[in-house]
Amino acid sequence: MNIARQIKDSLLVAIWFIILTFPIMVIRVNTIENEIEWRWHNMVLVAVVSFVLSFAWRYLFTIKTTGGKESAAAVPLLPWTQRIMENPRLLIPLLAALGVGVIIFPFVLSVYQVNIMVTALMFVVLGLGLNIVVGLAGLLDLGYVAFYAVGAYAYALLNHHYDIGFWAALPIGAFLAFIAGILLGFPVLRLRGDYLAIVTLGFGEIIRLILENWNEFSFGPSGISNIDRPGFFGINLSFSEATIYIYFIMIALCLFTIFVVNRLEKSRIGRAWIALREDEIACQAMGIDKTKTKLAAFALGATWAGMIGVIFAAKTTFINPASFTFMESAIILCIVVMGGMGSIMGVILGALILILLPEYLRAFSDYRMIAFGVSMVLMMVFRPQGILPGVRAKYQFKAAPKNAGGTE
Amino acid sequence: MEVVLHTDNLTMDFGGLRAAANVSLEVKEKEIVALIGPNGAGKTTVFNCITGVYEATGGNIYINPPGGSKKRINGKKINSITELGVARTFQNIRLFQNMTVLENVMIGRHCRARGGIIGAIIRDKKTRREEESIVEKSYRILEKMGLQAYVNELAKNLPYGAQRRLEIARALATEPFIILLDEPAAGMNPQETKTLDDLIVKIRDEEQISILLIEHDMKLVMSLSDRIFVMDHGEMIANGTPQEVRANQKVIKAYLGDETD
DSSP: OHHHHHHHHHHHHHHHHHHHHIIIIIEEEETTTTEEEEOHHHHHHHHHHHHHHHHHHHHHHHHHHHHGGGOTTTTTHHHHHHHHHHOHHHHHHHHHHHHHHHHHHHHHSOHHHHHHHHHHHHHHHHHHHHIIIIIISOOOOSOTHHHHHHHHHHHHHHHHHHOOOHHHHHHHHHHHHHHHHHHHHTTTTTOOHHHHHHHHHHHHHHHHHHHHHOHHHHOGGGOBOOOOOOOBTTBOOOHHHHHHHHHHHHHHHHHHHHHHHHHHHTSHHHHHHHHHHHOHHHHHHTTOOHHHHHHHHHHHHHHHHHHHHHHHHHHHSOBOGGGGSHHHHHHHHHHHHHHOTTOHHHHHHHHHHHHHHHHHTGGGGGGHHHHHHHHHHHHHHHOTTOSSOOOOOOOOOOSSGGGOOOOO | OOEEEEEEEEEEEETTEEEEEEEEEEEETTOEEEEEOSTTSSHHHHHHHHTTSSOOSEEEEEEOOTTSOOEEOTTOOHHHHHHTTEEEOOSSOOOOTTSBHHHHHHHHTGGGOOOOHHHHHHOOHHHHHHHHHHHHHHHHHHHHTTOGGGTTSBGGGSOHHHHHHHHHHHHHTTOOSEEEEESTTTTOOHHHHHHHHHHHHHHHHHHOOEEEEEOOOHHHHHHHOSEEEEEETTEEEEEEOHHHHHHOHHHHHHHHOOTTO
16 A cells, blocks of 8 residues: 555656656757647656656655665674674684785786775875764864874975975874874864864865965965875886885785774774764763873874875875865765764765765766765665664673673 | 762842752761652752752852862752762653663762773773673672662653662762752652661662752651751751751741731
């Protein structure tokens, strides 16, 4: 009965669309021959497409509302990943296969492919960094790209003026971004939600405008070129070798980030971040210092952006302010939201999807932003928790009081 | 018995509105004290001033933890006051909804632990041991509150009565010498209220702490409290044992109204 009703509603939608689009889709006045063309096939097309879309939309909604948590879309993915994560017999071969794949990847595929993968990996780390601020601590930061710019310009300027190499600049860039994170953190300590989003958005734009207009400092819109690639024990690397080298640096940095973020999340400070996200007053009433916790989140999140900034400058050997627009912040935020806030696996998956898909679907690049928008809206309606939502750690307790240890 | 919490002419103004005027109250060691009064009397305002959510505009608040020294806590931050040993629950439940029951209590242990960022990353022996003791102690508290069946459940999925108890468990985890309960029995059925009554006495006896509670359930208040303070229109109108308060004309007037009104 429900299906019949949905078909009826969808039919009405189809008829409505036929009437609505009739003048533009069906009638065409040929001004040369002075006659009217009736394109009836277009009417059929509109009818079928609107019917199918409307029906699919209704059907998904029924699943969502009637199924609740057991909805077809929500359940299968989660236990599937959980089952693999918890079963060493599945996990170890899978990790081994993944490891081999990752190592041989740059040697069997072209430099172009490796370059795309490096970009995707950079966004994985950026996503994981922003995940600390947005996903765990619940502070909506729309100016994250500013820290990325701080890292990139730190390396570019140090390299240009003082000839400082990549490996020395990496910690410096991270440290400067850390400081920038604290500097942004202080004025926004009292802000929450929308207000915080506006201020961080402004901060991101301020950094970009400074870089664009302070010619003496940042060389303005023309940017800085001829930045050194990462050094490899003083050996001169060809372009493709350098790309492969950066690829492995990125793989290492990704693993390092996952390791650190995972440990932070399951620590005392990680719990404090989540508590802060859940309820600020209650969190303080439990003895958590709001100031320290927020600043730690901003600073630690920014650190990763700073590091990736240095790598970005070294990878492209040329940077200018146009690389650090609000669009970049938005994409990183989308990665976090789409993948699943507070979920490491989710963010990795989100970054790979959002960066790799547009690259491989270049043929449809005109429709990229439309697809992007539609998929975000659909995500928010049908799966607001993200592709792979975060799962809270479970603890097992035995009867004997002394054995009550945590399992993670 | 020593006085552990003392407010001296506590006053709170919101612009032109005086929500609490010259409120003086005392809570002694291991005592259960109730703060009652009609709606809007300023009870929660007093709680918020004591716990640092609001900064009192006048008067002094002193704490005197057993085995510690007397301290004035006006203007201190919420988290510092909790650290000094004053814990609280909220009138409308404020749990960390998307964290598990155990994690909620573990958050309460936060201010009694020291693990920092570096420790969290390298996970050295000290941090690991601290983490284990946090889990262990949190679980003991849950057992005491009869919540062990829900350990890995998300807080938002708990039944109402259990959520109230979890709030108390979380407050207990901060190792307080006094705990402030804001309407702990609100919305509970008589059976749940009875359980809560026993639980509060048990907490006082086992943990050796003082309890200050706001409550509207007079049966609970009369059976539970050692002493009662009564507020109306921001002022303290009476205090004494349950019998004294029950007989007090001003209290009867505040609750039932005056013939001349």
